[in-house]
Amino acid sequence: MGHFEQRPRGTGVTRRIYLSLREQIESGIYKAGAKLPSSRSLAEELGVSRTTVTAAFDQLISEGYIQVRQGSKATVASTGGPSRVSRPQLEPKAIPKLSDYARRVMALPSHTSAGLAPLKHDFRYGDIASADFPKLLWRRALNAAFLTYRERLAYEHPAGNPRLRQALEGYLWRARGIRCEAVRIIIVSGSQQALDLCARVLVNPGDSVVVENPCYAMARNVMLAIGAKPVELACDNDGMDTTRLPDPARIALAYVTPSHQFPLGGVLSVGRRQTLIEWANLGNAYVIEDDYDGEYRYDVSPIPPLYLSGQDKVVYVGTVSKTLSPTLRLGYMVVPGPLVEPLILCKQIADRHSSGFEQDALATMMETGAYERHVRRMRRRNAERRTAFLTAMREAFGSEIEIVGTSAGLHVVVWFNSLRSDEEELFAEAARKNDVGIYPVSRLFAAKGDPRAGFIFGYASMAVEPINKGVAKLFEVFQSKRFHA
Template sequence: AMARNVMLATGAMPVAIPCDKDGMDTSRLPVPKDVALAFVTPSHQFPLGGVLPSGRRKALIEWAISGNTYIIEDDYDGEYRYDVRPIPPLWMIGQGRVIYVGTVSKTLSPTLRLGYMVLPGTLAEPFVRCKQITDRHSSSFEQEALASMIETGAYESHVRKMRRLNAERRTVFLNAMAEAFGEEVDIVGTSAGLHVVVWFNHLIASDEERFAGCARQEGVGIYPISRLYAAPTDQRAGFIFGYAGLPVEQIGKGVNDLVQVYRSKFRSA
């Protein structure tokens, strides 16, 4: 949503592409010569969680080459994969058409405000000029600390530790949801990342804001998915559930509080 808002602020006209369980449907891409760039999250599509398969990756690259356009690859949650092997970034097969961006917000802290880009060689100079115009430079202290962590291996060790911890949180959350709601919900996007999308089979999209509000009153933060799409993808109510910021022992309590709201105000037990 933030990327879309940034592009809107520049006067760009976004073109929405349908997504399914495998991420962006590359068969629905517009004619490339009419497009300035494509923005994708192939490691973990936000918010539905699909991982773009190799066939679609190749199709996307071929599309960009044919139109002499660029792809922005946001490696969203690329560090956190649980049930499948990591897939190499799109830029590795990008043939100079991919701008790769990432951040340490999900691995260290969002307060650091540190991100990075891997650019095609021809774009390096204009991007350096743009950086100078926008904010001169980022804080050297945080950059040097991160560089030291990378060089010593401390950063990689930390990421492995956080992947194990978040995998535990994910397992506890999924087990608690299965016990509390059973077949009344469908959960998608579980193979990677730090959130999932939960579809409630007996709630409709118009219930989303009220249900989220009732949950919030009980101290449970869930976020309606309808805020994030250009057009409806499902008639059911859907919500984003983040689990990475919670101690493991609190996850079960949160799910129990949520099911009480659901049973008492939205569905008979």
Template sequence: MVQSEQGKYRAGTARGIYLGLREQIATGVYAPGDRLPSTRALAEELGVSRTTVTTAFDQLISEGYVLVRQGAKAVVAGNIASSEAAPSPTTGAPSRPLSAYAVRAMEMPVHIPVAAGGLKYDFRYGDVAPDDFPRLAWRKAMTAAIFARRERLGYGHPAGSLALRQALQGYLWRARGIRCEADQIIVVNGSQQALDLCARVLVDPPGKVLIEEPCYAMARNVFAALGAELTPAPCDADGIDTGRLPAPHGYSLAVVTPSHQFPLGGVLSAGRRRALIEWAEAANALVVEDDYDGEYRYDVRPIPPLYLSGHGRVIYIGTVSKTLSPTLRLGYLVLPEALVEPFVRCKQIADRHSATFEQDALASLIESGAYERHVRKMRRMNAERRTAFLDAMAEYFGARVEIVGTSAGLHVVVWFSDFAAQDEERLAATAREAGIGIYPISRLFSLATERRAGFVFGYASMPARIIPDGVRLLAKTLPR
């Protein structure tokens, strides 16, 4: 009787018969050269149609397990080793060792987001409210992109669609004061791919990379997985502390968030900007500027990008993840001209190009003015959310907390004077049991420090009206 593999497939199906025979061949029940039962006999034994058995045999023949000759029964192929174990769709580790890159990646803390799991109040940074997405405008733009007449559907340019790069060229000048050519812009799958390309194009392991401390964990992971030697540079209320930079020797890159340091929220002062560029020049290094939420300034005028004063040594990264949605995976790089061709070649190797219809839709939104109208609307709405959060924290926590990074972005850091850093994970677990998501800042530090407990609070994913309720419940939940 033909048995199905590990009982997962019914023997009465073609799939089950195929798997059962394949396992018996691989484990030596049928040796090379042995004749198999006829399709008619096997169909009668199993109580199935002959067509079902023939389908199973056809699959075995196509995979080289079975040979057939005119007028003779099917036999097991002679090149099948009897000791070969049948492959299982559900079990088995790779027989070869992982690459050094994969080993390093596997050793890192997991940053794969999980579903909220019923959290009524989730202050996770990076999420945006689903109702904020401009559904009608995006649907109209996508429909136009899909139905636009094309001579053919083929691979696009690795740098991205010319229409989007030209639209971004104008947008960057209007919104961030950046003057560049469209050819200097490369469209990527979010800022994460931008960072990955910077690592692959510009760093030879174990090259040195300067990173902020604390910093965006996925940025650190990009360079650590590559095998770079990372040097954490302490940050304070004014961003990266350029007075504590290491000697400028052997560095390939410095990766910074000067307009709104992640996560502490500091803005890099003019003096520190000059000092950082001078350090990069002395090191013959490049500076990667991640302007992840530059559109959101509330109490002050927009901060000019470091790119403007970078003497051609700054790579600028922008994204629509915070203005539209992280689900779109659309971002862009602005590169010094000498780096354009290497980045284009490596982008093509990585994934050929980013999704074309989405690029065309975004280009349409920018060209029509709809994107900038949406950004202004989101700035107003998130300012309301920020105010609701800060007012509620003042009411329910008062002097127990210190809040930093409030002038920009979609998150703040809250320091709790009642608790120590080692309490963060316990407090987060307690809050989660009550239906509240709060996220320890310790996960963003690479070095252990003695400090108060701190949490990164994102406020862009919830309606402003329910934020005070979440803060009130948190105050009741956390022990005094």
């Protein structure tokens, strides 16, 4: 029995004996039908109590590794447990049989930068400054949610917390001019889930869907994962080119970001809004309006949501990811009446409901006015960051660049006039080596017409000084020209 490592007595001895015996069975040292030492002799050899060894045997018996007959020594079960010896023979058949959905998802580009080493000057869009999160207010609201008396802890309604839905009814009227009943509001785990639920409810594999070009990558991925065929419509300063809309009779839905086109920043013009709604009414298509950063307007008045023009055809999607934090995973939908029940039922299947305590906390902040005060504070701070970024970039690069989408949101797109599109990844890699994160815009195009290199710059995660230093370091990389293809 020299295979056992002698260890001191104490807590965990039973588990060490169990693991050692299991290892010897799985490796084939003890083959099927082989007898194991008696519990008495094994206890004497290891210097432990017989009860300790018996407990290890009992665990092996419960897992099917060994069997014991009255009056006989324990023997290795004929099945041999999950024997490692036999595994190589099974490898050719071990390829998982994946669904079509899983195969489509695995084929999609993720373009994620999550998990990469942190950078000192990271202009990644979607990140929010940690210092901006209202920690004290949120802690108070969350504590109140925890301490609220509940007769029992139970699953909640998949549509969301009634208080939060009621609070959102008032907030959307004040902030975006949307009049809706709370019964049409569904709380989701971020706007990404809203897009996924809409795709599952409205799109079948093989259906065509209209998307913008360029487009929010995760929106396009949702449609591709469901098996849809994207019809990409080019975007300019007036948003999606609705003159190119296809026959609505063969389209399941359209996805747009009309108040601040992602990523170029254009605003869907009044004429194009009217054309889009008329187009949806002619067919049987719904429109998803992703109002992902509608709280942030700087040089222009708030843009009325598309929802106001076609409530029966538009699914309005909002989120707190840009106002509070993307880590909260809280968003909401305002949906046409016929879609309320199917979306709620699909939400229930997806995750039963979004986190109840966080919904309670957000409802408290909205009811007390704390949320809207926080939004106004964030609008001022991000206006300062935006001004600092634009000033630093223009002073450093001058005529070398063109910046678009500056009137709203938390990002801009910067075109580099002297860099080619095929140099985007090289420039981004060179910048990362110098502790600066920039992100190529070509990743968001199905087909890119502009031959220049372009990058999305988010500025909401840094204070003014790091923004200025990051731009200065980027200009040094640009001047070095080491990244040219």
